Amino acid sequence: MTSSQASGALRRTLGLSQATAIGLGTMVGAGIFVFPGLAAGHAGPAAMISFALGGIVALLVALPVSELATAMPVSGGPAVYVARTMGPLWGTIVGVAQWIGLLFASAFYLVGFARYALDLLERVGLGADFSPGLVGVVMGVLVTAVNLAGSKKAGDLQNVIVGALLFILTLLLGYGALRTIGTVGNHELPESFLPYGVKSVFTTAALVFTSYLGFAQIATVSGSVRDPGRNVPLAMVGSVIVVTLLYVLTIFVATGCLPSEKLGDLGETAMIEVARSLLGRTGAIAIVAAGLLATLSSANASILSGSRAVYALGTEGLAPNGVTSVTNESRVPYVSLLLAGGPVAALTLLGRVEVLAEVASFLHLALYGMLCVTLILLRRRSPEWYAPTFRSPGYPFIPIAGAVASCAVIAFMQPLSLLIGGIVVAASVVWYFRYSFQRGNE
Numbered sequence: 540m541t542s543s544q545a546s547g548a549l550r551r552t553l554g555l556s557q558a559t560a561i562g563l564g565t566m567v568g569a570g571i572f573v574f575p576g577l578a579a580g581h582a583g584p585a586a587m588i589s590f591a592l593g594g595i596v597a598l599l600v601a602l603p604v605s606e607l608a609t610a611m612p613v614s615g616g617p618a619v620y621v622a623r624t625m626g627p628l629w630g631t632i633v634g635v636a637q638w639i640g641l642l643f644a645s646a647f648y649l650v651g652f653a654r655y656a657l658d659l660l661e662r663v664g665l666g667a668d669f670s671p672g673l674v675g676v677v678m679g680v681l682v683t684a685v686n687l688a689g690s691k692k693a694g695d696l697q698n699v700i701v702g703a704l705l706f707i708l709t710l711l712l713g714y715g716a717l718r719t720i721g722t723v724g725n726h727e728l729p730e731s732f733l734p735y736g737v738k739s740v741f742t743t744a745a746l747v748f749t750s751y752l753g754f755a756q757i758a759t760v761s762g763s764v765r766d767p768g769r770n771v772p773l774a775m776v777g778s779v780i781v782v783t784l785l786y787v788l789t790i791f792v793a794t795g796c797l798p799s800e801k802l803g804d805l806g807e808t809a810m811i812e813v814a815r816s817l818l819g820r821t822g823a824i825a826i827v828a829a830g831l832l833a834t835l836s837s838a839n840a841s842i843l844s845g846s847r848a849v850y851a852l853g854t855e856g857l858a859p860n861g862v863t864s865v866t867n868e869s870r871v872p873y874v875s876l877l878l879a880g881g882p883v884a885a886l887t888l889l890g891r892v893e894v895l896a897e898v899a900s901f902l903h904l905a906l907y908g909m910l911c912v913t914l915i916l917l918r919r920r921s922p923e924w925y926a927p928t929f930r931s932p933g934y935p936f937i938p939i940a941g942a943v944a945s946c947a948v949i950a951f952m953q954p955l956s957l958l959i960g961g962i963v964v965a966a967s968v969v970w971y972f973r974y975s976f977q978r979g980n981e
Contacts, residue, residue, distance in 0.1 A: 553763050555770040560701040562778030565753030565840040567704060570786045572830040573651040573807045574747045575793045577893065580803015582743040583734040584794040587787045589743035590750070594783025596948060597751040599941035600907040601779050602931040603914040605772035608758040610917075610927035612767035616758035617906055618851040624913045627857055628971050633906045634852040635967035637755075640902030641845035641879065644752055645838050646886035647895035649675035652834035653887075654807050659827045672888035679887060682839050683880030687873055700836040707829040712788050715817050719795030734799060738951075745951040746893060748900040750786065753837075754779050755903065756844035763847075768928030792817075807892060845879035846872055857971065897956035902963060904945040911942035 553561075570590065578586035607620045617637055622630020653671035656678075733740070754775045757764075764770050793802060793809065796816045802809045814826035850872045853863035864874045886895065915938050917925050931937055949957070 554765055555773060558757050558764050558770050558774040559778050560836075561840045561843070562753040562757045562774055563701050563705075563782060565756055565837045565844075566750055566778060566782040567701070567708075567785065567833050567836070570747065570750035570782060571708065571789050572655070572810050572826075572833045573647075573892070574750060574896075575789055575813070576802045576805045576807060576809025578743050578747050578790065579794055579799040579809070580806075581735065581746065582739040583731065583799040584790065585733045585735075585740050586743050586747075586794070587790045588740050589747055590786035590790060591783065592740070592744040593748045593751050593948075594779060594786065596744075596748070596904075596907075596941070596944040597754055597779045597783070598776070599937055599944055600911060601754045601775045602933070603911050603938045603941055604755060604758050604907075605775050605929050606927045606931040607910065607914060607917075608771045608775075609768045609929040610925050612764070612771065616847070616851065617755065617910055618848060618857075619855060621906075621909055621913050622855045622857065624916050625909070627855065628968070629909065630855055631852065631857045631971040632964060632967045633909055634848055634855075634857060635970065636902040636906050636963060637848040638845055638852070638879070639963045640752070640899045640906075641756075641841045641848060642882050642886055643895050643902070644749055644899035645679065645841040645845065645879075645883045646675070646889070647749060647892060647899060648834045648837035648841060649679050649883065649887045650892055650895065651807055652678055652831060652838060655811075655827055655830040655834060658808055658811060659824075659831065662824065662827065670888075675887040676884045678835065679838065679842070679880060679883045682835070682842055683876060685839065687871060687876055700832045700839070704829055704832045704836065707825055707832075708785065711814060711817065711822065711826060711829075712785070712792055715792035715796065715813070716788060718817065719792055741948075741951045745900065745948050746897060747786075748904065748948055749896040751779065751782070752899065752903050753782070753840060755907070756840055772929045842876070842880050842883065846876040849875035849878045857974070893953075894955060894959070897952050898959045898963075901949055901952055901956055901960035904949050905960070905964065908942040908945040911938040911945070914938045 575586075578589060582589055604617070608616060611619055611623065618630050618634030621633040650671055653669075653674035656674055657669060657671060757771060757774045757778070764774075789810075793813045796813045797805075797809070802813075805812055808830075810826050810830065811823050814822035816822075818825070849858065849862050852858035853860060853875070862875045862878065863872060889895070914931065915935055918934060
């Protein structure tokens with residue numbers, strides 16, 4: 540494989556639909572198919588509020604990030620924005636946090652994919668004694684291979700997956716909502732709305748926030764998006780709004796079909812039993828197929844975005860130049876792709892879904908808070924080069940609210956997730972000083 544260095548820009552091959560599909564595909568995966576059982580087990584029907592809170596936080600951050608993305612439409616997004624505003628140390632922290640956060644998120648999605656795949660094999664009589672981690676590793680390798688073929692191919696794959704996914708969800712959730720409110724079928728009154736207390740709503744919001752990582756991934760691949768001044772803000776804000784409504788509707792339907800305690804016991808594959816209760820065996824098979832598509836699309840988008848986070852560290856001089864190597868023909872950053880797809884295997888084998896999800900959330904919430912601060916600093920300094928084609932409304936209240944809300948969600952995470960996230964941040968600081976020292980001696 541031949542390569543070229545980052546001096547040649549990546550090819551802009553992603554349109555509005557593909558950029559939106561990257562956001563939707565990532566966010567729909569975890570939110571619709573992996574989290575309902577876990578969320579309902581923690582907060583009951585009030586998990587609807589948890590998802591709504593996550594959507595509000597995501598929207599508060601999406602608007603400032605959209606402005607930054609139109610001012611600096613480059614691959615890697617957040618790491619570049621922070622490095623050019625707050626300096627290389629902070630840029631390194633954000634870049635590493637984004638990269639490692641996406642590794643954890645990708646592993647989370649691939650474990651979810653594996654559980655749905657094994658369930659499908661069992662339903663068709665081909666059950667095998669495979670570990671979910673092993674199945675996830677194999678699929679991670681295949682997804683990485685697709686991305687190595689080119690960002691347009693990855694974007695086209697995302698379009699197909701998301702289109703099929705939304706079609707299945709529209710039919711299932713539409714019928715489920717009608718039955719839950721008693722318009723069709725046998726209506727049963729739902730359980731107590733808040734069975735586990737008010738605090739459970741906030742701790743559940745912290746758990747499920749991984750569902751909302753997709754909007755920032757649009758900024759991460761903005762260097763590959765056509766007409767970024769228009770397409771990036773539309774894709775970010777639009778995908779957050781659509782997905783938040785889908786999440787709330789999904790919990791409404793799920794808790795209207797099955798008790799929260801049972802949903803919690805079913806865990807990551809609870810939506811299969813929800814579909815079975817609505818449409819019988821056909822519904823169960825349809826939701827398994829949709830779950831496979833959703834988790835696959837999430838993994839695909841996360842690995843694509845993770846590679847751009849690594850690429851950004853190289854372009855900003857915060858990592859060895861080799862990570863910016865790209866293929867001559869398709870301009871794919873193959874080294875950074877391997878660094879994004881390769882380590883996911885080890886994390887996938889761990890298989891601890893809730894820890895994977897919360898660590899990914901912690902790292903992204905930390906960088907979201909820094910991005911909101913970055914926007915405030917740029918607006919106050921107003922450097923000559925800062926000329927965004929989209930201006931975040933409600934300044935300075937929205938970026939301040941976004942930063943505060945991001946920190947507030949972190950406060951409700953479990954100690955292990957906070958510990959792992961803190962270690963990653965500390966390691967990024969060590970990396971910066973070690974690498975900058977080495978470069979200074981070259």
